[in-house]
Amino acid sequence: MHAVIFDLDQTLYPEADFVRSGFRAVAAHLAERCGGQASALAEEMESILWQEGRGSVFDLLYSRHGWGARVAPETLLHLYRTHVPELRLHADAADLLGHLRVPLGLVTDGHPTTQHRKIAALGLESRFAAIVCTGDLGVHAAKPAATGFRVCLERLGVDPEQAAYVGDDAAKDFSGPRALGMRTVRVARTIETGFGWFTAGETTEADLVVEDLREAKEFLT
Numbered sequence: 001m002h003a004v005i006f007d008l009d010q011t012l013y014p015e016a017d018f019v020r021s022g023f024r025a026v027a028a029h030l031a032e033r034c035g036g037q038a039s040a041l042a043e044e045m046e047s048i049l050w051q052e053g054r055g056s057v058f059d060l061l062y063s064r065h066g067w068g069a070r071v072a073p074e075t076l077l078h079l080y081r082t083h084v085p086e087l088r089l090h091a092d093a094a095d096l097l098g099h100l101r102v103p104l105g106l107v108t109d110g111h112p113t114t115q116h117r118k119i120a121a122l123g124l125e126s127r128f129a130a131i132v133c134t135g136d137l138g139v140h141a142a143k144p145a146a147t148g149f150r151v152c153l154e155r156l157g158v159d160p161e162q163a164a165y166v167g168d169d170a171a172k173d174f175s176g177p178r179a180l181g182m183r184t185v186r187v188a189r190t191i192e193t194g195f196g197w198f199t200a201g202e203t204t205e206a207d208l209v210v211e212d213l214r215e216a217k218e219f220l221t
Contacts, residue, residue: 025083
């Protein structure tokens, strides 16, 4: 391979870490402005997430507590998206990144501000030659569209046949790069799930499926 492109969330780090980091930031603001224990508020948000799903956490929290004009639900979402997260790479991802000696790219969906803050928290700017947040390109560019991959490949200066893509979600990650002619790897870890995320789409399997990214070293080199 002349280049390897990675997905971000779950593939390189546990997304649950970002969720809990964001809830802590929101809880600290609420405790300071409205009173109460920050730790209890963070636990309540996580409980709502598990029970009700991702889209209703802050609205339900607000309605339960009756904070009125002291705080706006929109403020909570803003704090969540823009906080400086506390993140760490998966151990196998850190090992694989240290092993590869080709240019690296990153293609990630999500709110651009949030994704860029994750990337900074993980110290990835200096390690990746091309970073593409599809949100910067418009909603049409989100996976499974191939748009972000085309941009990343062009910035890396490699043809699709010379590159591989590593992701985790068979419902959206692989149809785009495979259509371009890239090789693909899916990491299928046994990790914490149930945080309200789901992706709808036709399942497309990768060329190689591994439980630990270190198993992909030979394939990628």
